[in-house]
Amino acid sequence: MIHFLVTFDAEARPLIDHFKLKRQHHERSFPVYFGEQHALIVSGAGKIAAAAATAHLHGLTGFQHQQVWINFGIAGHSTLPVGDTRLCHQIIDKHSKQVFYPQLVIKSPWPSERLFTLDEPDNSYADESLLDMEASSFFATANRYATAELVQVIKVVSDNAEAPINGIPTKQQIIELLAPQVEQLHNFSDSLQQLADQLQPDKRIGAAAEHYQQKLHFSFSQSESLQHLLQQWIALDAEISTDELCRIDAKSSRQLIEKLQQQIAAAGQPT
Amino acid sequence: MIPLVYVEESVRNHPRTESILARHPRASVVPIERYGSIFNHSQQNFRLQKQRPALILANKHDHFVQPAPDAYGVGGDHNWYFSHMLNCLYDCRYCFLQGMYRSAHYLVFINFEDFLEDIDNKIEPGKQNWFFSGYDADSLALEPVTGFVANALPFFASRADAWLELRTKSTQVRELLGHEPLGNVVTAFSFTPEATWKATEHKVPSIEKRIQAMQQLAEHGWPVALRFDPLIEQAGFNDAYSELFEQIFSQVPESAIHSATIGPLRMPKQFHRTMESLYPEEPLFVSGLAQRNSMVSYPAAREAEMIDWATDELEKHLPSSKIFPNLPA
Ligand code: SF4
Numbered sequence: 001m002i003h004f005l006v007t008f009d010a011e012a013r014p015l016i017d018h019f020k021l022k023r024q025h026h027e028r029s030f031p032v033y034f035g036e037q038h039a040l041i042v043s044g045a046g047k048i049a050a051a052a053a054t055a056h057l058h059g060l061t062g063f064q065h066q067q068v069w070i071n072f073g074i075a076g077h078s079t080l081p082v083g084d085t086r087l088c089h090q091i092i093d094k095h096s097k098q099v100f101y102p103q104l105v106i107k108s109p110w111p112s113e114r115l116f117t118l119d120e121p122d123n124s125y126a127d128e129s130l131l132d133m134e135a136s137s138f139f140a141t142a143n144r145y146a147t148a149e150l151v152q153v154i155k156v157v158s159d160n161a162e163a164p165i166n167g168i169p170t171k172q173q174i175i176e177l178l179a180p181q182v183e184q185l186h187n188f189s190d191s192l193q194q195l196a197d198q199l200q201p202d203k204r205i206g207a208a209a210e211h212y213q214q215k216l217h218f219s220f221s222q223s224e225s226l227q228h229l230l231q232q233w234i235a236l237d238a239e240i241s242t243d244e245l246c247r248i249d250a251k252s253s254r255q256l257i258e259k260l261q262q263q264i265a266a267a268g269q270p271t
Numbered sequence: 272m273i274p275l276v277y278v279e280e281s282v283r284n285h286p287r288t289e290s291i292l293a294r295h296p297r298a299s300v301v302p303i304e305r306y307g308s309i310f311n312h313s314q315q316n317f318r319l320q321k322q323r324p325a326l327i328l329a330n331k332h333d334h335f336v337q338p339a340p341d342a343y344g345v346g347g348d349h350n351w352y353f354s355h356m357l358n359c360l361y362d363c364r365y366c367f368l369q370g371m372y373r374s375a376h377y378l379v380f381i382n383f384e385d386f387l388e389d390i391d392n393k394i395e396p397g398k399q400n401w402f403f404s405g406y407d408a409d410s411l412a413l414e415p416v417t418g419f420v421a422n423a424l425p426f427f428a429s430r431a432d433a434w435l436e437l438r439t440k441s442t443q444v445r446e447l448l449g450h451e452p453l454g455n456v457v458t459a460f461s462f463t464p465e466a467t468w469k470a471t472e473h474k475v476p477s478i479e480k481r482i483q484a485m486q487q488l489a490e491h492g493w494p495v496a497l498r499f500d501p502l503i504e505q506a507g508f509n510d511a512y513s514e515l516f517e518q519i520f521s522q523v524p525e526s527a528i529h530s531a532t533i534g535p536l537r538m539p540k541q542f543h544r545t546m547e548s549l550y551p552e553e554p555l556f557v558s559g560l561a562q563r564n565s566m567v568s569y570p571a572a573r574e575a576e577m578i579d580w581a582t583d584e585l586e587k588h589l590p591s592s593k594i595f596p597n598l599p600a
Pocket residue numbers: 358359360361362363365366367368407408409439440
């Protein structure tokens with residue numbers, strides 16, 4: 001699942017259209033949209049809202065770990081032209097001085113840049129960096145659920161020292177800034193999803209474990225052992241079917257674990 | 272290509288930093304306060320980072336040179352190791368670095384002079400003092416980036432009692448070939464048989480290419496060495512290692528070989544657990560390994576049998592005085 005967090009409704013619009021997301025009308029805390037592989041939440045402005053929205057979306061998508069998280073939206077910058085897009089390699093919370101490092105392990109269509117998250121809007125453009133009001137708390141929260149390689153912040157420059165912000169840009173201005181980036185964002189997020197897939201357990205393990213758990217009683221640690229042994233069996237025989245993993249006959253969970261251990265010891269010998 | 276270079280502020284203006292950055296003009300440069308804010312930070316994943324590591328340039332403050340683990344040693348009086356770099360260009364599935372670090376980024380400590388000064392302090396005159404690099408990295412694979420060997424050679428050239436081992440699976444020998452050979456700088460090449468190389472030593476140059484690099488060094492008068500450490504279990508173990516030895520010794524003269532070491536595959540159980548959870552699909556972590564006390568290894572009897580057999584087999588090619596089987600207690 002790819003999770004998007006945006007600040008404003010207008011930032012959501014190009015993503016809703018592109019990924020054909022549906023509003024979840026029963027959700028009252030934040031506007032939330034779901035597609036088959038994508039989920040989007042509109043946090044509203046500020047760090048507290050961003051952290052709360054990130055945590056809320058995590059719950060709504062089933063508290064899953066090692067999924068993709070992307071904060072996409074507009075930001076200020078002292079010198080970059082309006083419309084330029086950047087991936088963030090360093091996020092500094094200006095108030096708390098905390099520094100976060102999204103890990104950039106896939107090729108990005110955009111150059112990377114530092115970002116400051118501010119508590120208040122600032123028109124001085126004193127730092128040669130992106131400026132927003134959400135990214136630090138989004139990253140700090142999402143990084144609890146996913147490794148730093150899967151949590152990314154992408155910003156499109158909406159204002160700079162020459163074209164300073166006077167209030168929030170109009171809805172139409174935001175859509176026009178973000179929409180041209182969505183195709184590339186789609187490819188980028190798919191590549192992140194491929195990374196996330198590498199961290200997901202083999203589906204055969206869950207299916208076979210469920211088969212045995214329906215027949216026998218397992219304590220928590222036995223259940224962990226069962227999954228570990230099934231994983232080891234698959235490591236030794238990559239092509240093994242779920243049916244084959246389920247073929248062991250045992251009268252108790254203990255006996256099953258012993259039989260699995262024997263099976264793996266035999267299969268692990270060089271031939 | 273290195274996409275990103277994190278640079279500690281304390282070394283930002285170091286000439287070595289400048290020259291490394293000049294050689295990576297397209298990399299984004301990110302200033303950092305301390306390398307610990309990136310390297311080994313929790314909530315990072317070694318497997319994912321390994322797919323596109325960044326470079327970290329930092330300053331090391333202490334513990335430059337440490338006593339070498341017991342299993343190290345090729346007959347010297349004192350054994351030390353040092354790590355001017357952590358992590359490796361290659362991706363050997365049995366490498367303990369993946370169990371030890373959360374980060375796969377290449378961390379280079381650029382204050383080489385401090386390492387060399389500490390080496391100088393450790394040398395006991397009149398003794399054979401060995402300094403092993405390549406404990407936390409491949410010693411040569413990233414030489415074009417780090418330039419460490421280029422700095423170290425003049426130092427060792429003037430210190431006859433200090434011996435340097437460069438341990439490698441690379442073919443990056445250009446720096447050595449451009450320098451007068453030194454009898455006290457030994458380039459030790461690690462090998463496993465073809466099937467293990469293919470299955471587990473990702474991105475490592477082929478056996479043949481490494482043998483050619485050894486040959487080149489030997490022809491220029493540099494001492495070379497062999498490391499069969501760790502020995503990896505495989506189907507047809509004896510035949511595979513016999514063939515490997517044959518392949519090497521048919522091309523590299525025995526006289527050029529300083530030493531050969533043989534060692535077992537052993538790792539702390541916590542490292543094994545981390546490595547297995549990073550690569551659950553990897554058969555190596557399951558095949559024949561067992562837990563013994565706090566370590567994971569092949570069963571004691573099999574381990575001893577592998578080492579004894581490989582020692583006997585090597586003696587067909589090398590005098591036993593050059594062979595160092597390392598079986599730690
Ligand atoms: S060459 Fe050595 S240091 Fe590099 S990955 Fe392989 S075992 Fe590890």
